[in-house]
Amino acid sequence: MDIATRVWNHKWKIDPIVRSLIDTDFYKLLMCQSVFHNRSRVQVTFSLINRSRHVPLATLIDEGELREQLDHIRSLSLTRGESTWLRGNTFYGKRQMFRPDFMEWFEGLRLPPYFLERVGDQYELTFEGSWPEVMLWEIPALAVLMELRGRAVLHDMARFELQVLYARAMTKLWQKIERLREVPGLRIADFGTRRRHSFLWQDWCVQAMTEGLGSAFTGTSNCLIAKNRDLEAIGTNAHELPMVYAALAKDDAALAAAPYDVLADWHREHEGNLRIILPDTYGTEGFLQRAPDWLAGWTGIRIDSGDPETGAEIAIRWWQERGEDPRQKLVIFSDGLDVDKIVDLHAKFAGRVRVSFGWGTLLTNDFRGLAPDDRLAPFSLVCKAVSANGHPTVKLSDNPNKAMGPAEELARYKRVFDVGAQEAREVIV
Template identity: 35%
Template sequence: MDSPIIPTLLDTDLYKYTMQQSMVHRYPDAWARMEFYCRTDSPLAISKKQLKRQCEFLGELRLGPEELEWLSTLPFIADDFIEYLEDFRLDPHAVTVEQSNGHLSLVVEGLWSEITHFEIFLLSIISELHGHSFYASGNQDDVIAQGRHRLDEKLNQLPDNSGFTLADFGTRRRFSRDWHYHVVESLKHRLPGNFMGTSNLNLARTLGLKPIGTMAHEWLQSHQVLGNSLRTSQKDALKVWLDEYKGQLGIALTDTISMDAFLKDFDVGLARAYQGMRHDSGDPFVWGELAIDHYRRLGIDPRTKSLVFSDKLNFDKALAIHQWFAGKINVSFGIGTYLTNDMGFSAPNIVLKLTELNGAPVAKLSDSPGKTLCRDEDYIARLKKTFGYQLSAA
């Protein structure tokens, strides 16, 4: 494929811009390293040459006046950040690509505020190039027909206005940009009572939808270096976020270390200030009950707070979670690969994560086995000891 897969710097998730704004304001000189991980052993059906060409295309992108004007309408985006974005460019030289026996090695290094966007763009590109390989065998119509059939079955499963609400979180592992558009447009028109919006800024802008998102693991990981101490890193990250956004974008991500470790830091001040929490690993039912119990112990009515579930969801699982917590706490769902890359073959399970900041390691421990991402075993041991780490769902 020798045409750009990413057409605009808005073809990414909202949290990339909300985090970047905070980076520009508070940590403009922070130097970062991000690394690619494929959680499956099978090689991806793409080449080093293809990926490097797509990186070159990324370097040609600019935000236009209309895109900047639209961004400026979001109440949490600052005027000085819009001015910064007028000159913002991605540097393809920040990306190093290697390939051995079909397996990709991908490293991104540079100023944190400049390279953060590569995560979603590169994952989307890799996912689409992998999906495109199924076109090459001449079965494009069959793949799309299979995708449409599966999507129709899913949308018919949800009763409109049932109180069940979802958002599209499918940018980084989508089958293709065009398919992503079709899925989101279908959700908008067929489930207007259920569909809240999309994390993808370009789709939000072009389809007139609410852009949804707050922070990613990257933000909390970074404060393992940027915070006052390793032990206070989660609190430091959450307090800096509150200072930046003054109560807006108030969903806190809980599993950078573990839910247990997070709740020890999520004191009454933070729990009152944040609108709720997001689940991204571990047993969702256990996690949700832990959140409810925590609010009650702090004297907070859980029914005034929200839980967002976003870990490997399908509709059966999401509907079961919705029913379980009905009347206990407000719940909503961010659904990704199940909607945007369910085409009759296995979607790639890929991530691009922050691994170093200012030359020091950072890590995500998670609440699920196999999701720990750090090559420095000594640092992992130190992190676990500092937080008394154990899996919350164990």
């Protein structure tokens, strides 16, 4: 695929960015099935949050074009081939990961309405409805906004300028792959769907990783690319689950129990390598100190905020205190990764734990320094659950710069979860 030529041809009135409901992260579908079985009646609101306010999305992206792309997504449904892949494929060594009742519901799904308004130089974009339906808007909405921003920047570039841009971006990624080839025992996956440069570029990056890294490349979080390229679909769960469960808590005692209620439901739904703890929603150290003993037997932990070395050391100590051998446990690093950090973390923890990496934005959207005025540099855009049954959601994180929620609720959650002083870290992506 000549990506530069395709970009040049994006002058068409609408070239759909999202062409499939499975152009999404695998963990979204895993979580959706769990929610479908356990909390299907919960009403949730998701909202776009641009952490990088210096990027004026409403100035760059035409509202009419944005609506066209979102309306197109609402017209999508599972194809027969996609349904067959989900129903019959083996994921994480398990056949029929997705149960018949969930698949019947998913096959009949059309995504619910969206609400879009321009406020100054930003967009307010929200989705409201039943949790299993609304949660599936998150990834395609982010992919549309990220790609439309990229198209806006690329629009004025001439054809050969585009060719050179993509040649440089390809060279940049291949140099990263060459460095990663030198890491013995590396295990790394693509986690870059939500803030990718474009679908075509993510697909190219995945093909480059497949050829360049061989068996060290374990797969992709993107279900459509995994299907098309015959790769493993990678993913477990995200902060969304404890955030919504916590918002539904009736009192402080129920709030304190909510993160573990999530994992109890997950334990019944999934097994094996899908039993990965994401402990940082309300502070990693406190979460592990209060965790029930059965959680120590799970496969591993994903480190997604705060200092990654500190998070891994906390996990190792916790396993040791619970009589578990950390060398048999999996630690997945997934926050703001690029090659230097991947190489460093692997060197520090290989042999002490089973190390794996989920490489996101700086795999699928590293155009830093390649466009005039650096206008293609990645930025931090998220779409989060902000309320559940009318109650606000809260995220504390191990990095206070990633915290979200009303001030009074943030204070309450810090008290309930005994979160003390935290180190603020720059949010790159």
